[in-house]
Amino acid sequence: MGSLRNFLRTELLPDGLSYFDYQYSVARDVLIPWLDPHVSLAGLAVGDFGCHQGGVLQGLREVAGIGSGIGFDVDEASIRRSPFEPNARFRLVLGDISEVDAAHYKFDLILLRDVLEHTRDPVAILEKARACLTQRGRVFVSFPPFYSPFGGHQHEASSGVRFLPFIHYLPDVLLYSLSRFRETPYMSAESTRADIKSVRQTRLTLSKAERVFDRAGLRIEMQEFFLFRPEFRIRYGLSSWQIPLVHRVPIVREIATLGAFYLLAPKGLNGEHGSGSAICTRASIAARS
Numbered sequence: 001m002g003s004l005r006n007f008l009r010t011e012l013l014p015d016g017l018s019y020f021d022y023q024y025s026v027a028r029d030v031l032i033p034w035l036d037p038h039v040s041l042a043g044l045a046v047g048d049f050g051c052h053q054g055g056v057l058q059g060l061r062e063v064a065g066i067g068s069g070i071g072f073d074v075d076e077a078s079i080r081r082s083p084f085e086p087n088a089r090f091r092l093v094l095g096d097i098s099e100v101d102a103a104h105y106k107f108d109l110i111l112l113r114d115v116l117e118h119t120r121d122p123v124a125i126l127e128k129a130r131a132c133l134t135q136r137g138r139v140f141v142s143f144p145p146f147y148s149p150f151g152g153h154q155h156e157a158s159s160g161v162r163f164l165p166f167i168h169y170l171p172d173v174l175l176y177s178l179s180r181f182r183e184t185p186y187m188s189a190e191s192t193r194a195d196i197k198s199v200r201q202t203r204l205t206l207s208k209a210e211r212v213f214d215r216a217g218l219r220i221e222m223q224e225f226f227l228f229r230p231e232f233r234i235r236y237g238l239s240s241w242q243i244p245l246v247h248r249v250p251i252v253r254e255i256a257t258l259g260a261f262y263l264l265a266p267k268g269l270n271g272e273h274g275s276g277s278a279i280c281t282r283a284s285i286a287a288r289s
Helices: 002-007 019-035 055-064 076-080 122-131 172-178 189-202 206-215 232-236 250-256
Strands: 045-049 068-073 090-094 107-113 133-143 218-226 238-242 259-266 280-288
Touching: 019 055, 019 107, 019 232, 045 055, 045 122, 055 068, 055 090, 076 090, 107 122, 122 133, 122 206, 133 206, 206 218, 206 250, 206 259, 232 238
Parallel strands: 045 068, 045 107, 068 090, 107 133, 218 280
Antiparallel strands: 133 259, 218 259, 238 280
16 A cells, blocks of 8 residues: 555655665666676676766666766756766766767667667667677667556656556647646656657657667567566565566557566677577566565
8 A cells, every 4th residue: 555655646756865866776776686697797888878867877886896887868957966976987978879989989788778768769779879889798778668558658747647547648739738747856847748758759669669679780688578667666665576478469568568678789699589589588567565
């Protein structure tokens, strides 16, 4: 019941938790445990594409012991107010990820956490990420599929729309007329509207994302689907259970998956996955704890 009350509260983050600290918690409690069985993080050069305030990099820096980290973001205000402490190996860079100089920046791991669904050209972004990888580098991608209950990011609105699953199926004119946009711990009201609009333009589904990965020259090494997003553990006190076979049912997985994690590698690295090859897949259902 406590978790349900948390889910229905007005604030996006628990009381007293800054967005930087939330990002740090996501790194410590979600990303590191998920990546650790597949990627040895200690000493890696990490690029966070769409880093916002850089809290994820800070968590990887302090908890996982990565060797260096550079975060890129177009939001000058977020970088300016970030408590991130730069040095020779760690810094935040103001700039569009589509314009990152691949000749200058090389990473062992690139993060695209809740970024791809906001981009006009996901293929170009992933091609850029691939060009910035070291020889054995990997790309981590996460996003909420568009047709999932809250895949339209309506939770960012200030009106009752934020509590209504699937309301983003409505046409633009109806959704925007019902919505009120607000300032959040990490965005202005204007940016919130732009954020929701970008998601509606891209309409990133699981199937579309997987086609995009292929077109960008990347193959799936690991994938996991969640009924409730792992970040909900931090926001609402929800924990994860395993559930089999959801990923095999095309329409059901688009609706039932509130969050998807992928670990990608360039095609040709340790062989390519063809139609008969195995991809390591887990599907999870989360429950209140």
